[in-house]
Amino acid sequence: MLRATHFPPIASPTLLVLRKCFIPILSVSSFPSYPLHNLSSFSAFHSFVSRSRPSLPSLSLTQFSPMLGHPHLRLSASFNSESRYGDNREILVQHLLLKEDDQKLLLELQQRIAGGEDLSDLAVEYSICPSKQEGGMLGWVRKGQMVPEFEEAAFHAPLNKVVKCKTNFGWHLLQVLSEREESLLKDIQPEEFHAKMQDPSFIEEAQLIDVREPEEVYACVI
Known part of the structure; x- marks a missing residue:
């Protein structure tokens, strides 16, 4: 490019x-x-995106x-x-972050999403991540940029399906919207x-x- x-x-x-x-x-x-979100404005999230980038x-x-x-x-x-996808792909991710002890709210939001509500709308209202201002949008990410638990869930998630994972920051409801070649x-x-x-x-x-x-x-x- x-x-x-x-x-x-x-x-x-x-x-x-x-x-x-x-x-x-x-x-x-x-x-x-x-092209990642502005997590730097939230000090606890500095380590969410890996500081080491591939050489x-x-x-x-x-x-x-x-x-x-x-x-x-x-x-x-x-x-x-040469590879269109596989290991050389980037994914477009949005997410909603809740505190670890907000499991009741987590279950409620999962039910609301299953009922047809949009993750981005719920992120604006409930997420504790600064990305809530953009509907939870994290942008295009590649392997090695996110914490391991989040990366594992995101890169194995079916397109457009909301899945959950837990990291040191709390509970995430994440959705992969698209993918492209890295x-x-x-x-x-x-x-x-x-x-x-x-x-x-x-x-x-x-x-x-x-x-x-x-x-x-x-x-x-x-």
């Missing part, structure tokens, strides 16, 4: 996503490429002066592996990025999507 943060405007189409196996994927985001191949970073008050440019690349990131020089964009055969094989946030488009226009 080629990932640029706050990239300056270039010829249309600007800031792209190329979705093809073994072809770099270009995307732009105003967020770090580590990734990388080249040197090239930084540019801030543009319109934005942080420096960081351009990255990733390449998909991407490995490495840094790439902007010069190489521009060279690829001049290659007609590279562009022809790419599906081009503008993935900028609305505020980024506005910033580029002004």
Whole structure:
């Protein structure tokens, strides 16, 4: 995946996503490429997401002066592996967290979910995790990022089925909404990025999507 943060405007189409196996994927985001929830605002959850990330191949970073008050440019690349799912997958997870001694409430919520209520709505009302503000959404996660008990339950859960697990933080009701192939990131020089964009055969094989946030488009226009 080629990932640029706050990239300056270039010829249309600007800031792209190329979705093809073994072809770099270009995307732009105003967020770090580590799409988890903001548990850091809740000190007890610092260890919920593992601080150790897999070692990734990388080249040197090239930084540019801030543009319109934005942080420096960081351009990255990733390449998909051959396996579509299996061990090389990421899952999109939402959850609801209760205290360990709230077993009565846990059973009540399980019954309400079985009766058709939505986990995200219940998370907003009952979860003690900061992710409740986003309906319990944790984002895309891969193996090694969550505590072992949560990871075991999440990566073995059927899609869209709500399952429970217990960790040091309490009881979780979690739901896997989607899954996708994991991407490995490495840094790439902007010069190489521009060279690829001049290659007609590279562009022809790419599906081009503008993935900028609305505020980024506005910033580029002004």
